[in-house]
Amino acid sequence: MTRTMTSLWDRFAAFDPGLIRLTSATRAVLGTAATLAVLTTLQAPETALVVGGFTAMVTSLAIGDRHPRNQLITLGLGAPLSLAALAAGAALTPYPATAKLVFLMVIYLAVQARRFGPRGLGLGLFGFMAFLVSQFTQARADQLPQLGAAVVVAFGAVTAVWYCAGPVTVAGALRRLRHTFDVRLHDILRDTSSMVVAERDVGSWSRSLRNRLDRLHACVLLIEDLVDERAVDQDSEALLWHIGQVEVAAQRLAVLTVRLARTPVARDDPAERTARQRLAQQIRALSHRLTAETAGPPEQRAEKYEAGPANRPTGSAHVRDCFPAVDELAAALRVLGTRGRRAGLGIPPHKPASRAAKTMPRPEKDTESLKRGTTRQALQVTAASALAIVGGHLLSPHLWYWAVVAAWVVFIKNESTGEVLLQGARRLAGTVLGVVFGYGIAALVGGDGPALLILLLLCTFGIFYTPSQAYWAVTFFITSTLSMLLALMDTFSTHVLLLRVQETALGVSCAILAAALVLPTTVRRASDEELAGFLRVLERLLRAIASPSTRTETPTGWVHVAHDLDQAVESFRKSCLPLTHPLNPQRARRRRARHLLELIETGAYHARSLAATAERLPAGHVPECASRLTAAADHAHETAAHLIHIAGHRPENTTRTARPVVIGALSLLSDERRVSRDRPSLEQRLLLHIDRLEATLTALVPALAPLTSDHDSVPAEDAGFPAPHLPAPAAVRRRTDLADRCRCSHVTDTEPTRAAHTIQ
Numbered sequence: 001m002t003r004t005m006t007s008l009w010d011r012f013a014a015f016d017p018g019l020i021r022l023t024s025a026t027r028a029v030l031g032t033a034a035t036l037a038v039l040t041t042l043q044a045p046e047t048a049l050v051v052g053g054f055t056a057m058v059t060s061l062a063i064g065d066r067h068p069r070n071q072l073i074t075l076g077l078g079a080p081l082s083l084a085a086l087a088a089g090a091a092l093t094p095y096p097a098t099a100k101l102v103f104l105m106v107i108y109l110a111v112q113a114r115r116f117g118p119r120g121l122g123l124g125l126f127g128f129m130a131f132l133v134s135q136f137t138q139a140r141a142d143q144l145p146q147l148g149a150a151v152v153v154a155f156g157a158v159t160a161v162w163y164c165a166g167p168v169t170v171a172g173a174l175r176r177l178r179h180t181f182d183v184r185l186h187d188i189l190r191d192t193s194s195m196v197v198a199e200r201d202v203g204s205w206s207r208s209l210r211n212r213l214d215r216l217h218a219c220v221l222l223i224e225d226l227v228d229e230r231a232v233d234q235d236s237e238a239l240l241w242h243i244g245q246v247e248v249a250a251q252r253l254a255v256l257t258v259r260l261a262r263t264p265v266a267r268d269d270p271a272e273r274t275a276r277q278r279l280a281q282q283i284r285a286l287s288h289r290l291t292a293e294t295a296g297p298p299e300q301r302a303e304k305y306e307a308g309p310a311n312r313p314t315g316s317a318h319v320r321d322c323f324p325a326v327d328e329l330a331a332a333l334r335v336l337g338t339r340g341r342r343a344g345l346g347i348p349p350h351k352p353a354s355r356a357a358k359t360m361p362r363p364e365k366d367t368e369s370l371k372r373g374t375t376r377q378a379l380q381v382t383a384a385s386a387l388a389i390v391g392g393h394l395l396s397p398h399l400w401y402w403a404v405v406a407a408w409v410v411f412i413k414n415e416s417t418g419e420v421l422l423q424g425a426r427r428l429a430g431t432v433l434g435v436v437f438g439y440g441i442a443a444l445v446g447g448d449g450p451a452l453l454i455l456l457l458l459c460t461f462g463i464f465y466t467p468s469q470a471y472w473a474v475t476f477f478i479t480s481t482l483s484m485l486l487a488l489m490d491t492f493s494t495h496v497l498l499l500r501v502q503e504t505a506l507g508v509s510c511a512i513l514a515a516a517l518v519l520p521t522t523v524r525r526a527s528d529e530e531l532a533g534f535l536r537v538l539e540r541l542l543r544a545i546a547s548p549s550t551r552t553e554t555p556t557g558w559v560h561v562a563h564d565l566d567q568a569v570e571s572f573r574k575s576c577l578p579l580t581h582p583l584n585p586q587r588a589r590r591r592r593a594r595h596l597l598e599l600i601e602t603g604a605y606h607a608r609s610l611a612a613t614a615e616r617l618p619a620g621h622v623p624e625c626a627s628r629l630t631a632a633a634d635h636a637h638e639t640a641a642h643l644i645h646i647a648g649h650r651p652e653n654t655t656r657t658a659r660p661v662v663i664g665a666l667s668l669l670s671d672e673r674r675v676s677r678d679r680p681s682l683e684q685r686l687l688l689h690i691d692r693l694e695a696t697l698t699a700l701v702p703a704l705a706p707l708t709s710d711h712d713s714v715p716a717e718d719a720g721f722p723a724p725h726l727p728a729p730a731a732v733r734r735r736t737d738l739a740d741r742c743r744c745s746h747v748t749d750t751e752p753t754r755a756a757h758t759i760q
Contacts (some may be wrong), residue, residue: 010183010275016465018177019220023168025464028060031158038153041350045146046183046489047137052150054133058722059158062125068225069167072159074122079155081123082130089134091141099135100389106131107385107408111378123413128408134400171225174239176229177223181243182290184216188250188285195261196280196322202261208256214334221246226561240614242336244562246417248612249329252604253283260318267482268390275315281727282326290333317674373415376519381411384514388507395506396499406507411515418523418578420515423471424508430475430578431504435497437476442492456484479649527575527593531678534568534600535644537561538607542637545614545690560670569604601665603696610689613682632687636694643697645703706722 016022035056039049062078065071066181085106092099110124130151133139139147162168191212207365220243227240384407392400410423445451462477479500486492515521541561578584579593672692 004492010114010186012177013180014187014215015178016184017180017222018173020173020222020464021467024060025461027158027161028057029461029477030161030462031055031060031154032460034157034161034265035154035459039150039156040155044150047139047143048146048150050651051086051139051147053131054129054156055151055154056081056158058129059155060411062129064122066173066222067170068173070119073163074119074154075159075162077119078125078126079152082151082155083128084149085115085127085130086134086139086147087144087416089131089138090144090147093138093140103135103178103389103404104382104386107379107404110383111381112374117375125250125651132401132405137615161356171283173226174223175228177219178239178243181216181219181223184212184219185246185250186290188212188216188289189283189290190720192254192257193280193283194285195257196283198261202425205261206258207664209258210664213251213254213666216247216250217566223564224566227561239336242332244608245612245616246332247331248334249332250611251327253322253329253668254316255669256322258666259674260316260322262670263316263318268521270321272315274537275319279322279326281318282323284572286326286330286333313682321674348457349554353578375523377411377415379516380514381408381511384408384411384507384511387510387513391506391510392503395502399496399499399503402500402503403510406504407511407514408507410508410511415527416521416523416575416578417512417515419575421512421528422578422707424512426472427475428501428505428508430472431479432502433472434476434479434483434503437495438480439494439497440718441481442487445515446451447487447489452484452488456481456488459484483626523575526570527579530568530575531596531600532644534572534604535640537568539640539644541565541607541611541636542633542640542690542693545610545633562608565604565607569600572600576652578668592703596700598665599696599700599703599709601666603693603700604664605669606689606696610686610693613685614684632690632694635721636690636697637699639694643700644703646701655758 013019033052035052036049041054044052059075059078063071063074067073088102088106089099092102106127110128113120113124113127116123134147137147158223188209191205191209195202195209198205210285223240223243260276265276284716385404388403389400392403394404406424406427410427414420414423442453445455458479459477463474463481466473466477468474482500483492483497486496544561573580576593576597579586579589580597581590584590
């Protein structure tokens with residue numbers, strides 16, 4: 001029974017990393033309920049109840065900071081801002097034309113505030129929603145004392161719930177995220193061990209493993225966000241470093257396992273079968289040792305993890321490659337420690353954690369570009385809101401604000417016209433489904449107040465617990481909550497629900513129209529900007545590798561730069577989402593965008609491995625092949641700089657380019673050629689990762705070529721450039737030359753992490 005409950009809790013933790021969504025949803029429900037309870041006890045009027053409950057929900061929605069201290073600061077700034085916006089709206093209620101003009105000014109300023117990051121986005125949301133609720137309730141100046149008191153009660157109740165009933169500390173958040181990391185890593189090892197002995201259906205196993213690697217990486221990014229948001233102690237810094245090493249080792253093992261699984265086993269080769277079974281056994285033993293909670297039954301705990309070349313059975317080259325990868329992951333996990341031990345376990349070897357992040361500066365934000373982007377979007381949202389106000393009045397003089405809300409929200413965290421179109425479609429789909437559900441539930445429950453209140457709180461929980469990627473589901477719960485609220489206020493009707501759909505469709509249409517006509521940004525332009533940002537971070541990493549000074553001083557924070565690279569990859573993936581979405585009717589563009597994304601992910605993988613390998617070099621250590629390392633990094637740096645120029649100056653005309661074959665980043669990595677050397681040193685691994693990275697950058701050049709129509713496409717073998725999953729011939733010759741001329745291995749059998757085979 002205990003084992004079953006632990007397993008269920010692990011599944012729940014894996015679904016919700018760090019229990020972030022559960023915490024947010026619970027806080028929202030408790031804060032709203034506490035606000036309504038206090039206002040009901042004080043016998044506040046209905047308008048004050050609506051304002052208080054709405055403000056309590058907005059506070060939970062607007063706080064986007066990870067660090068508890070930053071959340072408290074945003075709450076403190078949001079209270080006076082909400083009071084000021086509410087007072088302005090109530091004072092202007094008798095003058096509707098002036099109120100709408102001021103509302104447009106509030107919208108413009110709220111969008112401009114997004115340039116200040118999550119806090120600016122949250123404060124803009126506070127101002128927008130407070131002014132909106134004043135128009136929704138038709139608040140008057142004489143009601144301001146009661147409405148202001150309701151806002152103060154809402155902020156007080158939310159603060160009490162957040163920091164008294166359910167306080168969250170940085171250490172607690174890191175501990176829960178570490179739990180999620182362990183569970184997701186356990187899932188990867190389980191799939192890896194199953195794939196080793198699987199003789200068929202390798203494709204489905206590969207897809208499952210790729211998804212699990214993506215989920216593990218998402219957890220690492222959350223830990224990075226929490227650690228980077230505010231200065232933390234050395235233990236937290238060390239935790240990030242060790243988790244990065246574990247992630248790289250797990251990815252490497254997965255790549256080598258996919259390559260092994262694609263090699264068929266001869267029926268008359270018992271040695272190969274025995275070696276694979278032994279490898280799967282060691283991976284399972286490693287997964288059972290991962291945490292005390294997932295140790296498994298006694299017979300599984302009795303399995304001993306036997307590392308070292310002496311205990312490895314004979315087998316094919318691909319099997320022999322996997323054993324050192326398991327050793328490297330085991331060594332990384334030993335340093336990281338089990339879940340029950342204190343996070344961090346000290347500083348990384350050879351380098352003080354406090355200086356690692358300071359030696360190499362983090363990337364500077366392009367302030368001017370950010371200002372231009374927020375100004376452009378502020379003009380777009382203001383134009384869309386003006387159209388929504390005019391059109392909304394034509395549909396309903398009293399419910400026009402629904403159209404404004406729809407026009408506002410589809411621009412949040414979206415840049416291009418395609419992103420706005422996709423978000424608008426999700427908003428409309430969720431609204432339609434929510435209307436159907438809300439009508440059915442309200443009709444079924446009738447006028448039962450307690451039941452409606454419980455359903456309203458459940459729908460509120462759903463708003464905050466649903467992942468933000470499933471925005472249609474978030475909108476579904478929002479519309480369902482509105483249906484329950486209308487039923488509680490005895491204003492529920494079919495006409496109102498249909499009007500909700502019409503106003504939403506109008507607001508979405510106005511947003512799409514404004515995005516397409518007012519300083520439009522295409523998906524291609526947005527993705528090119530994000531691609532250039534990715535290449536700039538990669539360029540900094542390669543420049544640091546190529547610089548001799550970075551290898552003679554205190555080791556730099558290359559792992560941090562690799563995480564910056566991961567953030568750039570996530571931004572690029574989001575900007576390409578309208579093209580890579582399964583519902584995109586332009587199949588050729590969708591295929592090319594996915595191909596470009598898989599190349600970017602492959603490059604990020606090699607860059608992450610490169611940074612992790614460089615971090616493992618001892619402080620002050622100069623590789624014996626430093627000149628060759630510098631030459632290779634310089635050449636890759638030049639290629640990245642050339643690609644930045646291409647991404648910023650792509651021609652509009654089409655050319656005859658090959659139709660890409662999309663196979664996925666994990667499959668692409670597993671298709672890379674194997675190096676015959678079984679035990680390369682860290683220096684050789686640096687060279688090989690740089691060369692693989694350069695080959696990926698070389699493949700990006702034709703991938704960035706303008707798209708042709710399907711009937712103009714030419715086969716890949718006739719395109720005149722290397723296939724995307726194979727390195728360029730020049731890169732192959734250079735890699736062979738560098739590897740052969742750099743004989744600097746100092747690895748012993750007692751150092752399994754240094755003896756590990758490079759990622760191919």
